[in-house]
Amino acid sequence: MNSIVCSVFVAATVPSLQDNTADLDRLQQELVTILGDNRSITISYECMTSVAREFRAAGFTGYALLNNLESSWVVVGFSAEKPDIIVGMALDLGTTHLEATLLNLQNGDILSEGNLENTQISFGADILSRIHHATAMRRQQKTPAADFQDPGLDELKRVIISAINELAELLTARAGMKTADIRALSVSGNTTMAHLLLGLDPFHLCREPYIPLFNRVPVLSGNQLQLAIHPIAPVWIMPSVGSYFGGDLISGILASGMAQSKKTRMLIDVGTNAEVVLGNSEWLIACAGAAGPALEGGVARMGMRAGPGAIEYVSIHPEKYELKYRTIGDVAPVGICGSGLIDLVAALYLTRMIDIRGKFRDPALEQDAARAAFMKEHLVRRDGDLCFVVTGINTTTDCDEVVLEQIDLDAMIRSKAAMYAILTTLINQVGLEFSELEEIAVAGAFGRHINPQHAITLGMLPDLPLSVYRAIGNSSLRGAEKVLLDERARRDCEKIVSSVTYLELNVNQEFMIRFSGARFIPHTDPSLFPSVPIF
Structure with missing residues (x-):
């Protein structure tokens, strides 16, 4: 019952002349007793008739299908037999690619997986270009009307919804299913991608002081976003911390396990930028810098x-x-x-x-x-x-x-110098040494393919035993899978958001000094890399 959609066994008394409780009221009363928490139990208006008919056809005994939301349980189906499979889709909403898995929410098994290019790339390979496209007419208006919607933003939203639907069709076809069988969707992406998906104005994301329109959004439904999944499937969007710290990093923290660790760990995710998080269950500090393009x-x-x-x-x-x-x-x-x-x-x-x-x-x-x-x-x-x-x-x-x-x-030397400067600046902020870290998790394709020893040779990563490094794959996608399967992970998202301190490197003099010192192989101070030969 931890998954975002789950089934619950119900055995209700059969109606009689002495007990004329309405069918749906009867179901709700049974669920109140079974679930035993303070959340409200409602039945989605869209499926009141179908649930009542299914409940009665099953002889008032069977399995209720529930959307497990933060403040309520929502009944969305009923069946005489326990469903073997409840399908959820986890999505990494990347700037250049979409990657997704279909999961059985009953047991966490992966049913299929796949990826597609993010077709928004035709409007710009980078986030800034897309924001400009999405706000072209908005920029011409000093004070837009409250209901003004930029056509460019609508265009980007339509394109990404279409791409998600195409990916859902690809995954369900591989699993021998239909897109309407998808009962839940979780989405993990950076702050800009979340705005563009929801069609919400990204105008201020790239203007000082860089404030997003939202960091958290309520659970939506498939039909609200015109997705091809089940119309009342809950759509969970990973929360952000700000324009610089999106839901993809929240997912990475979840996937790495650092937010549950008593010992201090580090997470490194290299894409367009290098994003780094340091911390444990008590505190988290993060920063990002341009170490990725090369x-x-x-x-x-x-x-x-x-x-x-x-x-x-x-x-x-x-x-x-x-x-x-x-x-x-x-x-x-x-x-x-x-x-x-x-x-x-x-x-x-x-x-x-x-x-x-x-x-x-x-x-x-x-x-x-x-x-x-x-x-x-x-x-x-x-x-x-x-x-x-x-x-x-x-x-x-x-x-x-x-x-x-x-x-x-x-360019490679600059990137490796920026990476090491980011890591050293961040760890210096909390007065730790690299040797005190329990683990360094390296995410993404970078982490999956990289040889840590060679990165150490260049002075990109600290000179530590290789056992300290762990490749965790697509941490954005792994985090999206976790929130589908585990109610505690969904609660942990809020804890992570409230625990993160962000370090701005653009105005950090220490970072610039460390960057200059790292522009040699392995470093201007070779004692930092005792395992690397000096020629």
Whole structure:
């Protein structure tokens, strides 16, 4: 009975001349006794007739289907037999991709899973572009009417609702079901994506002092959002802390378990930004910074998100100078994702082909014969600058190559420096050392594919035993699954929101100083990375 939709056994007395209680009143009276809490018990108006007929057809004994809401129980169905499956859909409403799972709310089993591109991307790859599209006419009005709705905002809402419906159809088809079988939906996304989904004005999100229209929204229903799921399915939107701290991070905190931990942990989630949370069951502190683009395909010419054809693993033998790589899906390489980029740059450093500044060494000055031969094969000059050819050395066209250019390498060094500066600034705020952390959870595709040892080599992550690091996958989606299945997780969301302190890095002088110090491999202070060789 913890899930957001659950079934409850009811055995009511049969009506008689001596007991002429109305059918639905009879059902409610039984549920009051069974449920035994102070929440109201109502029967959804949309299904009063169907519930009454199902209750009577079952002989007044069977299983009531209930929406388990914070302040009430809502009866939405009745059956003579206990349902084997109650379907819920958990959704990670990402800026570039939507990822979802269908769950059996009876036992937590995954029925199907899938993902689609967020079709809002046609209006802008980044959040700011979409806010501008959603507020184009709003910006022309100094004081808009209370009922004014920007057509651009309506357009973005229609597009994302259509994408969610398409994903729901994909998942239910895989599970042999229909979209109307989905009895609940949870949505985890950043603050802007939540505004665009609900069609609520995001105008002030990108204007100082950056105040959202809402942080919390009441539980909605499928028909209110014109979703293809069951019309009275509850739709739970993860709460936000502010424009900078969305429901996706609340989900990550839930998924990592740090809000229930007595010992202090850290969560790192790298996407467009690097978002970091530090804390335990008593307190939480968080910040975000631009450490993600070089790792997510936003800077490097050959960079891409973790997907088919992305080089996710690279190694260079330190003595034989043999290069090996692996692509996601074991298909022909078309680019390199964050984990492959970290592997490659770490390998180039350990084999002394780049220096501590992240600059390519000149092959003509190399004394080691084997290294010189490898460098002459892979390091070529383009427009006067050295670049490293990962694949396609003997191809006739540049489009068949995967190449790391110096500009890409510079962006990588900035990103890794920003990451370490974020981590050190945050932990310094609470007077802790990295060695005092119980765990560092690394979320997303970045966490799933990254080799922590190589990130340590670059000075991106602190030099700690590898056992401290734990990859937790898509924490936004995992958190969305938790709130569907567990009433305590839904309550924990409020506790997390009230516990978080946000650290603004844009005006933090300490961060800028630490960023400058981290722009070397592994760092200007090599004692911070005792396991990394210094050349």
